[in-house]
Amino acid sequence: MANTKIKNEALRSSILEAASNLFIEKGLAGTKIQDIAGALGITRTNVYYYYKNKEDILEKLTLDVTNLAKEVTTAAIGAKDQDPPAMLRSLVIMYSSFVLKQPILFRVSERNEQNLKAKDRSKVTRARRSVLDNFRAVIERGVVSGHFRGIDPGVTAFSIIGICNWSAWWFRPGGKYKAQEVAEQIADLVAHAVEQPDRQLRARNNGREIVKRIRGELEYLENLIPERPGR
């Protein structure tokens, strides 16, 4: 019983994956249920056991992907003990990994919106809005706390989401970098894009910090002076 359930789940997600590949290659209009069955070596009846038609597949797939994106990003900003830079890093790593681990599914969910029914479209729009709100909230917090520069939270949130989402269109599993490595590189670019570039400058108003820095600099200068000066 449990085994059958696992097998059913595996077949269900194989169907979603095969359908995604075909939707990308041939478009929704150009894909037949027979093509999906053929790609998996199963019968059309097997496919119809799980899904009413290809529109049903697209609908389930898009709702699944967007809801998961919402859950992943909401979980990432849940840690209470993180400062904004640490929280933004978790958010970028988790969201970009989510996209990079299923680029084809993600592309289909993003590119076939016009084929969804109005009710599903608005569900998808709400889930995407939550993803945006999660990014925006962390950025706002970082600007207020002074960890981030005086950037616009909306434009910055869209830009970061743009980097992550676009990776679904260029990342090739088995290429130069693993998904995890790309996620790390993206998080590094994002951190530099938003954080105050020079924490020393932020500490500038603190006289003790400045004296400490001057001591370090004098020591460094001392070492620059030749052993036997010219005079």
Place this chain on the structure above:
Amino acid sequence: MANTKIKNEALRSSILEAASNLFIEKGLAGTKIQDIAGALGITRTNVYYYYKNKEDILEKLTLDVTNLAKEVTTAAIGAKDQDPPAMLRSLVIMYSSFVLKQPILFRVSERNEQNLKAKDRSKVTRARRSVLDNFRAVIERGVVSGHFRGIDPGVTAFSIIGICNWSAWWFRPGGKYKAQEVAEQIADLVAHAVEQPDRQLRARNNGREIVKRIRGELEYLENLIPERPGR
């Protein structure tokens, strides 16, 4: 004669724009030539004077947009007297402005690739590859010159293109910011993402620079001392 030519060009581009809006809203399969004509208040015959069918419209539109993207980015990196940060800034401003000024046309050109003939698909792929190569070349130069951090030119180029391209999906003309303002904000984020964060640190080995900085810091400290100290 000249007037007729201008009028024809204007109508031709109105057709592309109306068609783009409909492709986004209803998909290629759901759009009829009659819908395009209706949106402009002209007859179907008027549309057929310029385009054979809706696939022809999609083809011209996609080839136009991708070739222009290639030309814009190639022009941006043509200035011989710019260092890598200035060149990357020009590139980002010009490319993101290109996307932000025609977001709907851009979205259609990006989202209907599977509806293109194989020959056109490969032309489009080549033009997009040139855009990528232009970004990558500038980033490589900046890493070698030491202006940029030790980032991967490929992942970084895709990330920057991702920010610019994604703006076509969220930017609304007439909203909080003008296209030009968003382009500036994107260029600012990109500059911070890639440039060495602390030029002062890079200049640290220069004794004269350090002395100059200490002078500035002492002056600042002097101003911190209260007019009437406690002793």
